Amino acid sequence: MLCLLVVFLISGAIGYEIYLGDDFEEKWFEQYLDHFDARDNRTFFMRYYEIDSFYQPGGPLLLEIGGEVTVDPSSLALSPTLAVARRLGGKIVLLEHRYYGSSAPFENITDTEDYKYLSAEQALEDIAHFIEKYKNLAGLSSSKVAVFGCSYAGTLATWMRYKFPHLVDAAWASSAPIRIVLDFYQYYEVAAEIYSNVSSECIAMIRQGYREAKAMLATPEGEKTIKTVFDGWECGNVTEMSGPEILATMRMVLSNQYSKPNHGVESCRFLQGKNSSTTPFQQLAAFILQQAGNVCFDEDLDDLMAWSYQTCSQFGFSFTTTSYNQPFKDTYSSIEADLKFCADAFGNEFDLEALQRSIDRMNRVYGGGSLKVTKVVTFHGKQDPWSAMGLNQEMNKDTPVFLVPGASHCADMSKSEDDAELPLLHESRKKAINIMKTWLQ
Ligand SMILES: *[C@@H]1O[C@H](CO)[C@@H](O)[C@H](O)[C@H]1NC(C)=O
Ligand SMILES: *[C@@H]1O[C@H](CO)[C@@H](O)[C@H](O)[C@H]1NC(C)=O
Ligand SMILES: *[C@@H]1O[C@H](CO)[C@@H](O)[C@H](O)[C@H]1NC(C)=O
Ligand SMILES: *[C@@H]1O[C@H](CO)[C@@H](O)[C@H](O)[C@H]1NC(C)=O
Ligand SMILES: *[C@@H]1O[C@H](CO)[C@@H](O)[C@H](O)[C@H]1NC(C)=O
Numbered sequence: 001m002l003c004l005l006v007v008f009l010i011s012g013a014i015g016y017e018i019y020l021g022d023d024f025e026e027k028w029f030e031q032y033l034d035h036f037d038a039r040d041n042r043t044f045f046m047r048y049y050e051i052d053s054f055y056q057p058g059g060p061l062l063l064e065i066g067g068e069v070t071v072d073p074s075s076l077a078l079s080p081t082l083a084v085a086r087r088l089g090g091k092i093v094l095l096e097h098r099y100y101g102s103s104a105p106f107e108n109i110t111d112t113e114d115y116k117y118l119s120a121e122q123a124l125e126d127i128a129h130f131i132e133k134y135k136n137l138a139g140l141s142s143s144k145v146a147v148f149g150c151s152y153a154g155t156l157a158t159w160m161r162y163k164f165p166h167l168v169d170a171a172w173a174s175s176a177p178i179r180i181v182l183d184f185y186q187y188y189e190v191a192a193e194i195y196s197n198v199s200s201e202c203i204a205m206i207r208q209g210y211r212e213a214k215a216m217l218a219t220p221e222g223e224k225t226i227k228t229v230f231d232g233w234e235c236g237n238v239t240e241m242s243g244p245e246i247l248a249t250m251r252m253v254l255s256n257q258y259s260k261p262n263h264g265v266e267s268c269r270f271l272q273g274k275n276s277s278t279t280p281f282q283q284l285a286a287f288i289l290q291q292a293g294n295v296c297f298d299e300d301l302d303d304l305m306a307w308s309y310q311t312c313s314q315f316g317f318s319f320t321t322t323s324y325n326q327p328f329k330d331t332y333s334s335i336e337a338d339l340k341f342c343a344d345a346f347g348n349e350f351d352l353e354a355l356q357r358s359i360d361r362m363n364r365v366y367g368g369g370s371l372k373v374t375k376v377v378t379f380h381g382k383q384d385p386w387s388a389m390g391l392n393q394e395m396n397k398d399t400p401v402f403l404v405p406g407a408s409h410c411a412d413m414s415k416s417e418d419d420a421e422l423p424l425l426h427e428s429r430k431k432a433i434n435i436m437k438t439w440l441q
Helices: 073-078 080-088 120-137 152-163 187-198 200-217 220-229 243-254 264-271 280-295 301-315 334-346 352-366 385-389 423-440
Strands: 027-032 043-051 061-065 091-095 145-150 170-174 376-381 401-404
Touching: 027 120, 043 073, 043 120, 061 080, 061 120, 061 152, 073 080, 073 091, 080 091, 080 145, 080 423, 091 120, 120 145, 120 152, 145 152, 145 423, 152 170, 152 376, 170 423, 187 200, 187 243, 187 264, 187 385, 200 220, 200 243, 200 264, 200 280, 220 243, 220 280, 243 280, 264 280, 301 334, 301 352, 334 352, 376 385, 376 423, 401 423
Parallel strands: 061 091, 061 145, 145 170, 170 376, 376 401
Antiparallel strands: 027 043, 043 091
């Protein structure tokens, strides 16, 4: 079920550029549980990691913001934070987001009330409070500050610069959605574009194969066949999944936001492999089985629930199937399924009206796509379904936007072999690092 709501997945770190060591020391920052009630004196501890190896007196504080996952300090080795730190003698700090990983305000979440303090607003206040206190603690009072983040953490990075320009001098936002929507019909449109950019036969094959799967799932025998075909895939126990869940998983694999650079051609070659004895569904199924391991992997369940709470309470982001410009066109509304999940998981008051009101408020307060902000570097991969929700146009010279064809979600934050295949990504990252340098000097 969770697969319907799991929207940001951080891919494993590969291709280390610099060895940073294995034993990062965990540090803890005492944080207010509720920044908006000064009479509530409860606190909890947020985890953070520091890297001092590049630090030179006077250098900036470079804060990498943790998003909706447990932080992993070894991932810093792939981040542009490191490159900026090397050039400017910066101090790197990686700060975990409240309610994720070990930064849990409550040891065990027992009911929905325990999630009350999980929101983007509280997270922004956490970061602001941390910056203020940490600068004093670490003798960085006169240092400049930059924040970095990918996906939801990229959104927070952008909003930090918007809301706290007196604390944050520059931000690097990777694949950050800043338009908050309930009906995210564009998500699967990107997949359609990738495959139809290769050939109309390729996209027709996906459309047809998916339609066959849907028809099969309408009968008990067909459902049994599908379950046999997908038995053992890496995307969960298919015998326990409902028809809509199986279809959602198929869509997820076909729109993999972490796919390899320019994967369209290779994927279509596989999908259209000449085999006259197979149906489009069989071709599609073979492709999905081959790809499943790259898309589905075990995620921490507590992290998943926390992110589900955030989507149910503030962000929405239902990947719907109602657009004609995608191969999964259907009247079936993922919004209803997602809302049912929200009600079951967190209570009936998590309904359409409340969520829409929250989303409207987020866009009103943070500006959505009309956000006015400066000194934010934004990256989007054209192959990333999230790019549709991002800042896609430079508003002025101080908000450079890099749109990289063939790149996927957060590619600029996870330097890897992608660089060799995507020279433009490499070039853009270099430019962006230089821009950050001028803002932080
Ligand atoms: C928190 O507030 C309560 C009630 O005012 C007080 O009794 C308690 O000592 C305070 N705790 C701390 C750690 O300040
Ligand atoms: C949290 O759950 C664990 C495992 O069920 C249990 O051992 C522990 O006592 C619980 N802690 C609290 C504060 O309830
Ligand atoms: C598909 O091709 C068009 C035209 O070349 C291009 O603008 C677009 O970015 C491509 N889409 C994707 C997702 O790569
Ligand atoms: C999958 O679920 C079925 C039904 O609940 C169960 O019998 C089977 O053992 C499960 N398979 C695996 C590999 O866990
Ligand atoms: C064609 O598909 C059938 C059925 O899935 C399979 O047994 C056969 O090995 C495939 N042939 C080739 C050349 O891939």
